[in-house]
Structure formats: C-alpha cells, structure tokens
Amino acid sequence: MGRMLICCGKKAETPLYMKEFQISVSTIEEICYCLKKNLHMLDKSIMKEQICSFIEQQLGMETLAKQLRAVIEKQEGLSAFVRCIMKSVGYLSEEELLYLEAELKEVEGKSNVVRRKAKADFLLEHKKYAKAAVEYNNILREEILEDDKITGDIYHNLGTTYSRMFFFDKAAKYYNMAYEKNKDEESYACYLLALHMYLPKEDYVKAVTEEMVPEETALALEQRLGQALLDEKESSKRNRMNEVTKYRQLGYVQEYYWALEKVFDEYKQEYRRSMSEG
Amino acid sequence: MEKEEIRKVYAGYDLGEEYCQISLFSPENGPEPISVPTLLGGEKIRIPMVLAKKKKIEQWYYGEEAIKQIEQEEALPVTNLFEGSKKQETIELEGKRYQMVLLLQMYVRKTFALVLSYVPLDRIEMCTFAVENIDKETIQMWKTITEGLPITKAALRLISYKEGFAYYTAFQEELPWEHGTILLEYSQEKVKAKMLTVDKGTVPKLLFVEEKESDIVGKEDTLFFNYAKQLFLQHRAAVVYLIGEGLSEGWYPETLKLLCQGRRVFRGQNLYGLGALQFSGLQLGVKQQEYLYLGDDQLHVNFFLKAVYHGEEMDYELISAELHWYEAESSIEFVPDGEREVAVFARSLDGKCEEVIRVALKDFPDREEKASRLQLRLYFTEKHKGVIEVEDLGFGQFYEATHKVWKEEFDLQLLEQKLNGNIRHIKER
Structure with a gap:
C-alpha cells in the first residue's frame, strides 16, 4: 500500500545549487531524492555548513539544521548525516533506510578513484560530455591508479565520452588504452568501431588487417554497425525527422522549414548543454 | 486569563435588514461589553439601515441623521440596502447610478465611526458579523461590504443569528x-x-x-x-x-x-450583536x-489524510468540524509514494465512523517514485457541495510541472447524514 508524505518546511526562494550533482534544489524532499538517486556519488563533501544554513534559513527547518550541525561537529559520518535528513521527512521507510545505510557504508569504504569515477559516470549518463571528459582526465592525471580493471574502465568511458562528442579519433585512442589495461573484448570492439567511424574505408581495412583482426570479429562488428543503423531508423529522433519531412512531401513548404528550424534549434541546445563546462 | 488576552479588543456587528447594531469589548472602557450608542452618551443603540444623499452634492448621511434629512427634504433616500445589495441591484439618484452593495459598504464604514469614540479601529483584533441567514449571495455581499474596513480579512468572521x-x-x-x-x-x-x-x-x-x-x-x-x-x-x-x-x-x-x-x-x-461579540472573543481565545x-452552516465532519508528516504516520487534519462551510478550506502539498489515488477521510463528530472520498490520479506523469509534488485543495462551493482538487506541481528541476488537475465533488449533506446519524437523534430528544 502506498503512502503520502506531507511536505515539510518551506519552498526556498533562492534554490541551493548542489555542485556535486549539477542541479538546484528548492525543497527538503528534492534534497532527499537527490541524495537517494546519487547514493554512489556521495562523500563527506556534502556535509558542510552551506547545506545546514540553506535548510535553516531557506527551508525554515531549524531543528533539522541544528541536528545536522551536531552530526558534523561530532564527526558522526556520512551515513548519520544522510539518515538525519531522510528521517526528518520520512522520505524513506525504515527498511529503505537500513538499505541506504548499508549502501552508504559500502560507498564510504570505496576508494577516492571509485567515487570520482562514479561522479564522472554520472555526468556521462546525463549527457554532460565536456564535464565528464574533464573529470575522467583529472582522475587519470591526479590519482594513483593501481587497479588495471578500474583504470581500463576509466579509459573506456573516456572513449565513450569522446565518441558521443563525435571525436572518434580520440575515442579510438582511449578505447585502445582501455583494452590494454582491462583486456575487455567490448573495449576492443569499441576501438574498432571508433576507427570505422573516422577513417576512410581503405584506411580502416588497412588498420584491421594490420591489427590481424579475425574475420568473424570484423563481420560481427559490421553486423553490429548495421543493427545500430537500423535502430537509429526507428528511434524517436528519426521519427521526428520523418514527420518533418512529410510536410515537404505534402507540399507544405513553409511549415516544413518552420518545423525543421525548431528541430535544429533543439539539437543545438542539446549539443551546447552537453559541451558546456559551466 | 493572561494579561495580554484581557487587553484584546473585539467587536460584534448585528447586520439586520432594517437596522444594525455594534457591540464592543475594549479593556480601556471597562470589564463589560458595550452596545455602541448612536450618539455618545445616548441610549439608542439601533442604527436604522438608511442612507441619504444630500441633494445636488456627493454628501451622504446614515441612520437617524439620514431619516431627518429625508424628512426635511434635504436629501434623497436609499432604503432596502440589505436586499438590494444581495441582489446586486443599482439605484439611480439625480441621474447617476450607484451599486447598492457599494452604498451598503459606505453605510457600514460610516457606522464604524461610532466605535472611534471608544477605540481606534485598527485596534480591533476580531469583528464578527451576524446576519439572519447565510447563503452564497449573503457571503458575497459581506465580502464586498467589509472590504472598506480597516480590519484585516483574517480578523473578520460571519455567523448566522441562530x-x-x-x-x-x-x-x-x-x-x-x-x-x-x-x-x-x-x-x-x-x-x-x-x-x-x-x-x-x-x-x-x-x-x-x-x-x-x-x-x-x-x-x-x-x-x-x-x-x-x-x-x-x-x-x-x-x-x-x-x-x-x-x-x-x-x-x-x-x-x-x-x-x-x-x-x-x-x-x-x-x-445578536452581543452573541457575535462573544464569538469574536472565542476566536481570540479570550x-x-x-x-x-453546531448548525447547518457548520461542517459536521472532520476531514483528514492518513499520511506521513515529519517521519510520523498520522491522521493529518485538513479541516475540522465546527468551521463554517464558507470559511472552510485547506491546501497542502505532498509527495505520493506508490500511490495513484488520493484518499481523503471524513470522520464523524464522535470519532466512531469514517468514510473515504477517493480521487483517482488517472494518466499520472511517468516519473520515478517520490519524485512528484502534488497540491491538494479541499473547499466548499455551496452549503452541501464539497470539492477536492489535486494538482501536479512537478518536482523542481527534476521534473517539470504539468499542472494537471484531478477533481472530485461530493455531497456534504449525504456524507454528514451517513456519518452522524446519531447526532440527529440527539437533537430530537
């Protein structure tokens, strides 16, 4: 049976920008949702006076702010901090709270590299490609990387980030580096696909020959690419373009150009968002 | 009684069809309520509901003075103020049309000047008006005529003569x-x-x-x-x-x-004026x-939600019985957790019976659980007609608001009869 959670506190006049999650929040329930959704990215950097002041002054929840400050002062840890917020609203059931605490303990036990990678992965998933690329590069530059598997995964995701930005040459480079570390066949497949996307056909064939790629692997890649093209034909974006094209086919020239402009504007906005480092 | 409560100033206003009468309690003027006389030191306390416009100029008289001016043929009469205002009528005087309700507003404002002999008007913390019967037209009229007073809306109430x-x-x-x-x-x-x-x-x-x-x-x-x-x-x-x-x-x-x-x-x-005054005192906690x-104008049921508030499961009160239907309204925001239906509970006065009014949230936006903020509003459009509205407010920057509204109306009288059958029995005893 479902529940109804009566909203607590006020709605903030000035939202709090949570840099770690790239989002602004205005209510305590939004904070709870944000914390729950990004559990694996949480670290002690959220336990600061800024959030306590926001909760006290903007949301009017003085008691909660006081409790959170006490948690910070007594150094009770991330789990206690998050639990305090969740309990004040009743956002999670007791069972969910126990699960959350267990997950948080696991997150706290993870290395800095793993946590930073989770953050970069989050940016990639949310199409913030430029920021994701910066974060992955920062990890590679700043952290001591001892685990080949994790290092390989970081290179792989960096390759994916560049491929989404259509920088297939860079993508190929990092996919190759990923394979060298993690020996994951998927990383190798992506490397070859990235080569396919930016090299002229003859250069691609030459590269595949030099790499001594088994014929069945090359064939499987071609099939995969073919399937991707088919999937794209049925995607919502393609359907949208088909709708726009219909205007032209039916002779509605003005409407065609208006619709086309609207679609391109949306694509431009999407691209700008993904490439923004702000 | 705390000293601060004793110092509160409050009033009662008998708004009859032929006269009005004001009662006042103000500590500076003694421990007993005052029935405000039409003349300071006088004994007459009923103010005839008559306005009069001086001929050829925009000067107005009210009450006894208006009657006198009319008798001397110095002014033009405006009577039937109460009914004319309810029916939203207009009157023509010397070629100009006047809305009756605005004339009644003027009349009420002028009568309050009598209170100035005792206290400044902005010291009145609660003023209750009493009228013969309460219906939609009377409520609308009352809202208009009280707009002209230097008393906040929250400090104005309306009750019946009963x-x-x-x-x-x-x-x-x-x-x-x-x-x-x-x-x-x-x-x-x-x-x-x-x-x-x-x-x-x-x-x-x-x-x-x-x-x-x-x-x-x-x-x-x-x-x-x-x-x-x-x-x-x-x-x-x-x-x-x-x-x-x-x-x-x-x-x-x-x-x-x-x-x-x-x-x-x-x-x-x-x-009636003193009764309205006592009501004002009750509202102030004096x-x-x-x-x-408990009359026809009051709700005879309590409305609440079974919800979680500050982490505690509880019966969250929306509207309590005894409120007048025309004043009763509630607006709260909540986050649904696994619910695609809002259940508003109504409970009898003795707390023994409950009924549920359900609002199905059809075509709810596709979102993660606990990532929607909804606003619930409960109010009454007429004596026996209740309305529950639920509006989608989105969830901050996570999900945009659709402002979709789900609505359910219910018959309050039927609901009260179903829940409070025993109350009727007590009345007939």
Whole structure:
C-alpha cells in the first residue's frame, strides 16, 4: 500500500545549487531524492555548513539544521548525516533506510578513484560530455591508479565520452588504452568501431588487417554497425525527422522549414548543454 | 486569563435588514461589553439601515441623521440596502447610478465611526458579523461590504443569528439556560421562535438551535398566547428572550404572564450583536470554549489524510468540524509514494465512523517514485457541495510541472447524514 508524505518546511526562494550533482534544489524532499538517486556519488563533501544554513534559513527547518550541525561537529559520518535528513521527512521507510545505510557504508569504504569515477559516470549518463571528459582526465592525471580493471574502465568511458562528442579519433585512442589495461573484448570492439567511424574505408581495412583482426570479429562488428543503423531508423529522433519531412512531401513548404528550424534549434541546445563546462 | 488576552479588543456587528447594531469589548472602557450608542452618551443603540444623499452634492448621511434629512427634504433616500445589495441591484439618484452593495459598504464604514469614540479601529483584533441567514449571495455581499474596513480579512468572521443566539446564551452563567432557552422575536410584523438545546454528553458541550416561524401576523395577544403555549408543550424552557421592537410594547399581557410562569424572561435589542461579540472573543481565545454551536452552516465532519508528516504516520487534519462551510478550506502539498489515488477521510463528530472520498490520479506523469509534488485543495462551493482538487506541481528541476488537475465533488449533506446519524437523534430528544 502506498503512502503520502506531507511536505515539510518551506519552498526556498533562492534554490541551493548542489555542485556535486549539477542541479538546484528548492525543497527538503528534492534534497532527499537527490541524495537517494546519487547514493554512489556521495562523500563527506556534502556535509558542510552551506547545506545546514540553506535548510535553516531557506527551508525554515531549524531543528533539522541544528541536528545536522551536531552530526558534523561530532564527526558522526556520512551515513548519520544522510539518515538525519531522510528521517526528518520520512522520505524513506525504515527498511529503505537500513538499505541506504548499508549502501552508504559500502560507498564510504570505496576508494577516492571509485567515487570520482562514479561522479564522472554520472555526468556521462546525463549527457554532460565536456564535464565528464574533464573529470575522467583529472582522475587519470591526479590519482594513483593501481587497479588495471578500474583504470581500463576509466579509459573506456573516456572513449565513450569522446565518441558521443563525435571525436572518434580520440575515442579510438582511449578505447585502445582501455583494452590494454582491462583486456575487455567490448573495449576492443569499441576501438574498432571508433576507427570505422573516422577513417576512410581503405584506411580502416588497412588498420584491421594490420591489427590481424579475425574475420568473424570484423563481420560481427559490421553486423553490429548495421543493427545500430537500423535502430537509429526507428528511434524517436528519426521519427521526428520523418514527420518533418512529410510536410515537404505534402507540399507544405513553409511549415516544413518552420518545423525543421525548431528541430535544429533543439539539437543545438542539446549539443551546447552537453559541451558546456559551466 | 493572561494579561495580554484581557487587553484584546473585539467587536460584534448585528447586520439586520432594517437596522444594525455594534457591540464592543475594549479593556480601556471597562470589564463589560458595550452596545455602541448612536450618539455618545445616548441610549439608542439601533442604527436604522438608511442612507441619504444630500441633494445636488456627493454628501451622504446614515441612520437617524439620514431619516431627518429625508424628512426635511434635504436629501434623497436609499432604503432596502440589505436586499438590494444581495441582489446586486443599482439605484439611480439625480441621474447617476450607484451599486447598492457599494452604498451598503459606505453605510457600514460610516457606522464604524461610532466605535472611534471608544477605540481606534485598527485596534480591533476580531469583528464578527451576524446576519439572519447565510447563503452564497449573503457571503458575497459581506465580502464586498467589509472590504472598506480597516480590519484585516483574517480578523473578520460571519455567523448566522441562530449562532449569535447560541453564543450569547452560553455566556449567561447565572441563568439556568441549559434547561432550555427560547427566543421570541417580532420582526416585520411576524413572530418567530428559536429554541436552544444542549447536548452535555460531549466535550465541548454541543449547542443546537431550531427555528420556527409562526402564522401570526400583527399584534394579537390571543394568537400569540396559543403559539407560545404550543411551543412550551414541545420545548422545555427555563429562560425566554424577547427581541424586536414589537415585543417592547404592552400588547400581549396574557402571553407575558404565561411566559413568566416558572421562567426567567428578558427583553433586549442587542442579543445578536452581543452573541457575535462573544464569538469574536472565542476566536481570540479570550473565552473558554466550553460550548460549541453546531448548525447547518457548520461542517459536521472532520476531514483528514492518513499520511506521513515529519517521519510520523498520522491522521493529518485538513479541516475540522465546527468551521463554517464558507470559511472552510485547506491546501497542502505532498509527495505520493506508490500511490495513484488520493484518499481523503471524513470522520464523524464522535470519532466512531469514517468514510473515504477517493480521487483517482488517472494518466499520472511517468516519473520515478517520490519524485512528484502534488497540491491538494479541499473547499466548499455551496452549503452541501464539497470539492477536492489535486494538482501536479512537478518536482523542481527534476521534473517539470504539468499542472494537471484531478477533481472530485461530493455531497456534504449525504456524507454528514451517513456519518452522524446519531447526532440527529440527539437533537430530537
């Protein structure tokens, strides 16, 4: 049976920008949702006076702010901090709270590299490609990387980030580096696909020959690419373009150009968002 | 009583169809309520509901002064202010049209000037208006006429004469009114009665008022006598009130003898105004709520949600019974967790019965759980018609608001009858 959670506190006049999650929040329930959704990215950097002041002054929840400050002062840890917020609203059931605490303990036990990678992965998933690329590069530059598997995964995701930005040459480079570390066949497949996307056909064939790629692997890649093209034909974006094209086919020239402009504007906005480092 | 409470200033305003009357409590003017006279130091307390416009200029008179100016043919009369305002009528004076409701607003504002002899108007912390009957038109009229007053909306209330009578009586501590009280009123050449009964089985004790019009027209002692006799056969009364100018005259000696047999009988002119004043005092917490009036204008059920608030599961109150339907409204925001239906509970006055009114959230936006903020509004458009609205407010930057509204209407009277059948039984006892 479902529940109804009566909203607590006020709605903030000035939202709090949570840099770690790239989002602004205005209510305590939004904070709870944000914390729950990004559990694996949480670290002690959220336990600061800024959030306590926001909760006290903007949301009017003085008691909660006081409790959170006490948690910070007594150094009770991330789990206690998050639990305090969740309990004040009743956002999670007791069972969910126990699960959350267990997950948080696991997150706290993870290395800095793993946590930073989770953050970069989050940016990639949310199409913030430029920021994701910066974060992955920062990890590679700043952290001591001892685990080949994790290092390989970081290179792989960096390759994916560049491929989404259509920088297939860079993508190929990092996919190759990923394979060298993690020996994951998927990383190798992506490397070859990235080569396919930016090299002229003859250069691609030459590269595949030099790499001594088994014929069945090359064939499987071609099939995969073919399937991707088919999937794209049925995607919502393609359907949208088909709708726009219909205007032209039916002779509605003005409407065609208006619709086309609207679609391109949306694509431009999407691209700008993904490439923004702000 | 705390010192701060004693210092509160509050008022009652009897808004009749032919006159008005103001009652005031202000600590600086003594421990007893004041019935504001039409002239400082005078004895007349009823202000005729008459306006008059001086000929050829925009100068207005009210009450006795208006009558005098009209008689001297110095001013043009405006009567029937109350009914004309309710019906949203206009009147033409010297070629210019005036809205009756705005003239009544002016009249009310001018009468409040009488209060200035006692306290500045902005010191009034609560003012309750009492009217004969409350309906949609009266409520709309009241809202308009009170806009002109220097009193905040939150400090203005509206009750019926029945409620005024109930609260006036409830504070007559020295009288045996709990054994039954009857009010006899002579108004517009008719006699009518209001009967007050008490249910002592609850806390607070419940007050009920039944009203009965008679067939008597004009001043006939024999007819009045028979009417009163019939009343006493059906209703016990230890106290009788007589109001209306017609009952201040001596045309009913036999009836008066009957009334006085084993009963305390009182004559007065300001019962409703003082009752409204007592209501104001209750709202401010100056008076103890030992009695609670339950009439047709009040809700007879409590509305609540079974919800989680600050982490605790509870019955979250939306609207409590005893509020007037025209004032009762609730607006809260909540986050649904696994719910695609809102259940608003109604509970009987004795807390023993519950009913549920469900609002199905059809075509709910596709979102993660606990990532929607909804606003629920519960209000009443008419005496027996309740409305529940639920609106989608999105979830901050995570999900945009669709502002989709789901609505459910319900019959309040049916709901109350279903839940409170036992209350009707008590009233008939």
